[in-house]
Each structure stands twice: as C-alpha cells, then as structure tokens.
Amino acid sequence: MRQGQKDREMWVSATQLAQMGICERQVVLDHLLGLRLTAEQRTAMRRGCDAHAAFKREADQHVGDAARLKAARSDDRRLAAWFVAMIARVRRPKGLA
C-alpha cells in the first residue's frame, strides 16, 4: 500500500484515540514532535509494562488451568463411561450377546 493511500485511510490505534480524552493540544504536539517523555513518565511507563506482563502471566496461568481442568473432566468422563460399561458387561445375564 502506498503511503499516500495509507494516510488517506486514517489509521489510528485505540491508545492514540484515547489521548483525545486527555488533551487535543498534546495529540497535535505528539504528532509533530513525537513522544517526549520525562524521566518520571518513562518510569511510569516501565511500571505499566511490568504490571501488564504480570497481568498476562496470570491470564495465561488461568487459561492453562482451565484447559487442564477441562481435559481432566474429559478423562474423568471417559473413565466413568468405561466403568459403567464394564459393570454392564459383568451384570449382563448369560445367554444375551
């Protein structure tokens, strides 16, 4: 895609759009000059990244646990079905196929 076409299509991220709720002047100055973060803002950003990484790890753990639980339940169901089938076979009256 050519740059001009890309510009006309108006690309925007949710984060960039969120900035409209803070200050329009900041939006324009960021667009013209780029992000000029202060040391304090850089520290806050790093802290945010760390918190997000921990949030993601927790989510992955949660998804992994849920998948394991689902698999274990499925195994339990298979085992229960096998057990019921065995009992039915043992208790089946002789003479029946």
Place this chain on the structure above:
Amino acid sequence: MMLLACLAALCVAACALWLRFAGRGNGLPWRLRGAELVYSERVFAGGIDGVQLSARVDRAYRLASGDFVLAELKTRSAAVAYLSDVIELSAQRLVMAVATGERVQSRGYVVVQSSDSTQRRWLRVRLLPREVLLGLAHRRHALTEASQLPAFTASPGLCERCRHRALCDGAQPASSCR
C-alpha cells in the same frame, strides 16, 4: 413476625453489600465469575467506515450468554477511571466486534492497579457508541492534518505535568487552561 422481618432485612442488606463489594481487591467482579477468559493481550485490527482501527485487548471474557466483556489494566495511584480509559475500551470493543463478529457488551472494566502494590480494583464503565468513537477518529485526523484547531485540556492538573508544557502556547499558567 417482627423477628422474621428483621432477619429478612438483614439478609437483603448482606446481599446488597456483597454485590457492592464483590470484585474489590484482586478478585474478579461477580459478573465475571464463571466467565471464560478467551483473549489476553490480543491485537485486533479492522476497517470501520474508512477508519483503520487497531487495538490491543488486555483481557476479553466470554459470559455464559456468549457476549464478551473487556477489561483494561491501568497502573495509577487513584482508583478512578478516566475518559481516556473509556475511549480506549470503546475502541477495543468496536474493533474486536468487527474483527471477530462476536457481540461485545457495552460495559467494560477498567482494572486499576495501584502504583506501589499489586492491589487491583475493577471499575465498571459504560462504553461510547460507535458514532461518537468514529467522530473522535475524524476529529483526531483533522487535528493532525491541521485543518482544525486543537482545544486545551479541561483539567488544569494535566497542563502542569504535560511533556509539552514548555512549547504549548508559550507555557501558559495552569490556571488559564480551560
């Protein structure tokens, strides 16, 4: 009879308190208990009425009804949700709905983690409708193309901490910010 009425009132009050405070701390809000966590830190992108939107969703839960609910993590000292959080979540909702075809609820959660601990608060917010969001995208485009003039922030406190304060109209005093 009176005793029964008092007991019933106590039960109702206990239930109301539980509903009010469920979800405080690190635990999920009661509305999300039993919901399936489907997406975590997932990027979605899509075109909506000429606007190409992209968003990284922190978490998306699927309720028993099949609807999705979004959650966005923020680290800050005060447990408050700002307009910028609502705009971000609304954009995530719009782009996720377009990209996946799923229904995403018009209420989401801003999860505020305090800067100095792992304590979290889940704040439920109402998201913006599609038209408002697309209007914001068009306004942003007009500002960056210099076809419209940008407004000052409504919060004087933001001016004082702004990274462009030295350049913004000759560093106006914070009190002049509208």
